[in-house]
Amino acid sequence: MTALLLLAMDASTACLSLALTRDDGFHIEMGHRGAKVRAESVFAAVHRLFQDAGMRPAELGAVVVGAGPGSFTGTRIAVAAAKGLAYARSLPLVAVSTLDVLAAGLPAPGRRVCPLLDARREEVYGAVYPNPHDGCPPGGYVNMSLTGFLDLLGDGPAAFLGDGALRNRRQIAERLGERAWIAAEEWAYPRGLVLARLGRERLEAGETTDPLTLVPLYLRRSEAEQAWLRSPRD
Amino acid sequence: MLADLLASQAAMHGRFGGVVPEMASRRHLELVLPLIDEVLARAGIPLSDMSAIAFTAGPGLVGSLLVGATTARALAFAHGLPVLGVNHLEAHLYAHFLPGAQTRGFRLPAVCLIVSGGHTDLVLWEDHGRLKVMGRTRDDAAGEAFDKTARLLGLGYPGGPEVERLARQGDPAAIPFPRAYLDDGDDFSFSGLKTAVATFLRHSGPSFRLADVAASFQQACVEVLAAKLVRAACREGVKGIGICGGVAANTVLRREVADRARMAGLAAWFPEPALCTDNAAVVACAAWHALDRSVAWYNPTVDPNLPLGRVGDHGDSDPGKRGDKHENLS
Numbered sequence A: 001m002t003a004l005l006l007l008a009m010d011a012s013t014a015c016l017s018l019a020l021t022r023d024d025g026f027h028i029e030m031g032h033r034g035a036k037v038r039a040e041s042v043f044a045a046v047h048r049l050f051q052d053a054g055m056r057p058a059e060l061g062a063v064v065v066g067a068g069p070g071s072f073t074g075t076r077i078a079v080a081a082a083k084g085l086a087y088a089r090s091l092p093l094v095a096v097s098t099l100d101v102l103a104a105g106l107p108a109p110g111r112r113v114c115p116l117l118d119a120r121r122e123e124v125y126g127a128v129y130p131n132p133h134d135g136c137p138p139g140g141y142v143n144m145s146l147t148g149f150l151d152l153l154g155d156g157p158a159a160f161l162g163d164g165a166l167r168n169r170r171q172i173a174e175r176l177g178e179r180a181w182i183a184a185e186e187w188a189y190p191r192g193l194v195l196a197r198l199g200r201e202r203l204e205a206g207e208t209t210d211p212l213t214l215v216p217l218y219l220r221r222s223e224a225e226q227a228w229l230r231s232p233r234d
Numbered sequence B: 001m002l003a004d005l006l007a008s009q010a011a012m013h014g015r016f017g018g019v020v021p022e023m024a025s026r027r028h029l030e031l032v033l034p035l036i037d038e039v040l041a042r043a044g045i046p047l048s049d050m051s052a053i054a055f056t057a058g059p060g061l062v063g064s065l066l067v068g069a070t071t072a073r074a075l076a077f078a079h080g081l082p083v084l085g086v087n088h089l090e091a092h093l094y095a096h097f098l099p100g101a102q103t104r105g106f107r108l109p110a111v112c113l114i115v116s117g118g119h120t121d122l123v124l125w126e127d128h129g130r131l132k133v134m135g136r137t138r139d140d141a142a143g144e145a146f147d148k149t150a151r152l153l154g155l156g157y158p159g160g161p162e163v164e165r166l167a168r169q170g171d172p173a174a175i176p177f178p179r180a181y182l183d184d185g186d187d188f189s190f191s192g193l194k195t196a197v198a199t200f201l202r203h204s205g206p207s208f209r210l211a212d213v214a215a216s217f218q219q220a221c222v223e224v225l226a227a228k229l230v231r232a233a234c235r236e237g238v239k240g241i242g243i244c245g246g247v248a249a250n251t252v253l254r255r256e257v258a259d260r261a262r263m264a265g266l267a268a269w270f271p272e273p274a275l276c277t278d279n280a281a282v283v284a285c286a287a288w289h290a291l292d293r294s295v296a297w298y299n300p301t302v303d304p305n306l307p308l309g310r311v312g313d314h315g316d317s318d319p320g321k322r323g324d325k326h327e328n329l330s
């Protein structure tokens, strides 16, 4: 049996993150930050990734995509690219929330992890992971004001990461003091390798999605508020 | 043509009186792959057997363009196919090359009018890839004037078919709305006509029939379009004229153009109404002709303001940069 080659893509933040991994340990990873993510840059980057790896699209065994929340356009581009590739080659497709990727990228935090993405208009996309290596956040993914998020979080210690955490670091520190730990900028964006790892785990658990029907996790405000109200707090 | 499918969002956007960009992008992403899946099933040809994949590169709403471009590139990359960005307006023109009752014998050069909710362009179409925009609207597109008039008359969106339906019961000579000929140039202007309709409705009391307003507005609009089209063709010395774009489905415009062409001794071609409005068959047809002259490996990026003729202009493109052919990888 040949090793499974997996392509991971996330464009939901200011960083375009890609990885090509194989379960024999081979991997190649890219992270582009700064340039506006557009259709051509996603495929130019995917093309380069395959070229550097000396591999062909025909060798691909699965596609994993960061499905948001985040930039509507960026997320949509990565999701459209992943849907198209998976459909065209009849490959299994796995969608992973960008917030899961951020949280799982932080090694052994020893406390709750709160990835926060800047949602503009004084709002964040976020989630609370009691243990980020246990999978999806029990409270779901939310879109709300930073103060609302901190109110709901309570006073226990927490690790924050993401562009929403960096942008609001002063407010978070004022509110939580010593109990807040804010990860440095290199942890602020989803990494291709982490996305690939989560994707592979979910693929093995059979958690694939249909390329014809997958839609991004946009987190429309009304739905997000409802999800939060329904969810347990800690 | 083997298969041609279309999913319209007009009903969804109707209650907002126009297209909501973010909603349109979301809906496009939901619809594009199922539609591709169905069109391939109907044609009975697998994706891997395609010669190329074409998408609309612009002009248009950038979010929507990106969904199409990304999907096209993903499918092309997966099978090592060439991918080709087509100008939306050039695609409209290619309706003349698709089969239809009134397109048989269409030949270039011709003078064509692209007339839709977003555009009113008068084009000298010399040959494949050789286009010259002679005139365009200075304010509203003709289709926009129809939409705005429909709103003034309390009709639905999109306004073109609604105005045409109501106008059938009206007298086109009832109200002398202004015709903007703009000193005999090739440009158009429709904002004055829309204002005249609004002013008329505000000041004329209840003594008029809405159907007469619709018919008179429509007549003022199509007369200017047809007259300028025919006049430009005569001046350029071409033998034929054509119309395309959503408003070209309007039967009164077609009749007006046909009548004036006959008097001027010009041949007039009318694409099938379904191929006048936005559709993918014309994109494929434009791409097919570009492939045919093997000069068309446009850099497949999107440009919301892509001008007509830009994509058709290959003079400056370096062959090495033209393609985004992935065949070396597959």
Ligand SMILES: [Zn+2]
Pocket (backbone or CB within 6 Å): B088, B092, B116, B245, B246, B277, B278
């Ligand atoms: Zn159009």
